[in-house]
Amino acid sequence: MFRRLPGDEARNLVSTTPDTAVVFRPAVVTTPAIVTIVILAGRLLAGLVRTVWRHPIAIGVLVVPSVLCWLYGWQTALLLIAPLPTGLAAWAVVDRGSCARWVGRRLLAWWRLIFVYRRHWQPVMIVSGLGRHLRGRDYLPRLGKVTCNAWADTVTVRMLDGQAVKDWADRIDHLAHGFGAPSCRIQVIKAGRLVLTFPRRDPLATPIPALPVPAVATVGPVEIGRQEDGSPWLLKILGTHVLVAGATGAGKGSIIWSTIRALLPALRAGLVEIWALDPKLMELSFGRALFGPHYAATPEECANLLEQAVKKMQERAARFGGVQRSHTPTVEDPFVLVVVDEVAFLTAYQADKDLKRRVSAALATLTTQGRAVGVGVLAALQDPRKEVMTIRNLFPDKIALRLDESEQVDMVLGDGARDRGALADRISPNPGKGAGVGYVRLETSPDPVRVRAAYVSDTDIRAMAAQIGEAR
Numbered sequence: 001m002f003r004r005l006p007g008d009e010a011r012n013l014v015s016t017t018p019d020t021a022v023v024f025r026p027a028v029v030t031t032p033a034i035v036t037i038v039i040l041a042g043r044l045l046a047g048l049v050r051t052v053w054r055h056p057i058a059i060g061v062l063v064v065p066s067v068l069c070w071l072y073g074w075q076t077a078l079l080l081i082a083p084l085p086t087g088l089a090a091w092a093v094v095d096r097g098s099c100a101r102w103v104g105r106r107l108l109a110w111w112r113l114i115f116v117y118r119r120h121w122q123p124v125m126i127v128s129g130l131g132r133h134l135r136g137r138d139y140l141p142r143l144g145k146v147t148c149n150a151w152a153d154t155v156t157v158r159m160l161d162g163q164a165v166k167d168w169a170d171r172i173d174h175l176a177h178g179f180g181a182p183s184c185r186i187q188v189i190k191a192g193r194l195v196l197t198f199p200r201r202d203p204l205a206t207p208i209p210a211l212p213v214p215a216v217a218t219v220g221p222v223e224i225g226r227q228e229d230g231s232p233w234l235l236k237i238l239g240t241h242v243l244v245a246g247a248t249g250a251g252k253g254s255i256i257w258s259t260i261r262a263l264l265p266a267l268r269a270g271l272v273e274i275w276a277l278d279p280k281l282m283e284l285s286f287g288r289a290l291f292g293p294h295y296a297a298t299p300e301e302c303a304n305l306l307e308q309a310v311k312k313m314q315e316r317a318a319r320f321g322g323v324q325r326s327h328t329p330t331v332e333d334p335f336v337l338v339v340v341d342e343v344a345f346l347t348a349y350q351a352d353k354d355l356k357r358r359v360s361a362a363l364a365t366l367t368t369q370g371r372a373v374g375v376g377v378l379a380a381l382q383d384p385r386k387e388v389m390t391i392r393n394l395f396p397d398k399i400a401l402r403l404d405e406s407e408q409v410d411m412v413l414g415d416g417a418r419d420r421g422a423l424a425d426r427i428s429p430n431p432g433k434g435a436g437v438g439y440v441r442l443e444t445s446p447d448p449v450r451v452r453a454a455y456v457s458d459t460d461i462r463a464m465a466a467q468i469g470e471a472r
């Protein structure tokens with residue numbers, strides 16, 4: 001703040017350039033000490049209240065023993081406090097889950113806030129370019145709440161004004177390494193606020209054995225594995241089409257077979273028909289009995305079966321037209337799931353142009369018109385490039401298992417999926433750790449979810465086929 005003075009008043013002023021005609025005198029406003037003290041005290045109080053509100057257990061663990069010591073001396077304090085750890089240990093033995101939820105993870109969240117996130121926040125933000133150091137001051141995104149669940153830390157962040165989600169998405173590697181986590185995922189909660197998820201361990205690192213066959217016949221979302229947060233992975237198949245992409249050995253078979261397994265009671269009850277196209281002659285031939293007459297292996301047979309499905313779909317559309325807009329599976333009109341293993345064998349790699357054209361046309365017709373009349377497609381393929389799978393965008397739900405290249409992730413899951421943490425190209429090629437692990441992006445949510453399909457062994461498949469064979 002400068003006040004301009006006429007030159008003739010300059011004689012009373014101290015100036016570094018004494019012979020200048022115009023000098024400037026800064027107008028100094030002195031803030032009364034009491035105002036500064038009140039502001040600092042207010043900030044301290046707000047910080048204390050916020051810390052107690054966010055971490056009551058951690059603060060209690062520190063404050064209560066200190067206060068007791070101060071009031072009654074350490075011997076009495078020890079006597080008073082001793083039952084607490086004993087009680088906690090007993091609680092942990094009796095109900096580990098609730099003890100971890102109410103005490104353990106809250107303490108862990110406080111610990112990680114102080115010793116991981118707050119400690120490394122400034123250097124990580126500045127070095128990654130998410131914060132700025134201007135004229136001696138740091139402008140940093142605000143670190144919010146840290147919570148811990150069984151496998152990951154979630155950290156809320158207030159972005160700097162003017163930052164975009166992409167600025168953060170481009171730096172997930174910096175963030176993961178900066179905070180010592182194997183990966184980082186980003187989710188937008190509202191304008192300017194993000195939630196960063198840093199896994200502490202991989203809950204999907206061990207294979208999941210085949211899930212029990214459901215007790216009731218259902219075509220609704222079927223349970224085929226587990227999500228990263230431990231909840232069941234429910235795959236919707238009625239009213240959608242699903243595309244599964246993964247390199248060789250990524251575990252595409254486990255998604256197909258887990259889905260068929262979950263549909264077994266509905267198959268037995270006649271509410272579902274599974275039509276199988278097995279051009280590789282390896283995967284689906286194992287359970288031929290499950291498919292009855294609806295099984296095809298040669299390209300010619302596959303084209304015929306697909307055209308048969310189109311015919312069935314059109315016949316239903318003609319019957320339902322003007323009567324109903326969606327399909328509920330019944331014994332008369334069961335849900336038809338067309339399962340295609342390695343669809344590129346029938347489209348991109350097919351030498352016979354006429355067969356290729358017939359298959360592509362039938363698949364495009366089924367995927368554009370099938371869902372309202374109870375015909376769904378579950379297709380698997382290794383190479384997700386557009387020239388290999390021209391109709392990949394016609395599948396509303398997509399699953400990316402282990403992929404060879406990072407660019408393939410967005411080809412499968414849509415733009416920005418990898419930036420948001422769908423690191424399908426980093427899934428372990430070791431079958432024990434990575435087969436069946438993938439990312440799902442559903443029609444209804446932009447955020448990819450990490451999942452693992454249960455592994456249905458050859459013995460399980462034989463048992464399933466035998467059951468259905470007997471029932472038929």
Ligand SMILES: Nc1ncnc2c1ncn2[C@@H]1O[C@H](COP(=O)(O)OP(=O)(O)OP(=O)(O)O)[C@@H](O)[C@H]1O
Pocket residue numbers: 207208246247248249250251252253254382431432435436437452453454455456
């Ligand atoms: N969900 C799973 N959990 C654990 N291991 C699995 C799982 N799925 C598959 N595997 C293991 O990985 C191997 C390869 O699986 P699978 O044949 O299903 O892969 P794929 O993607 O179909 O490969 P390809 O395209 O070459 O047929 C299996 O033999 C099995 O040992």
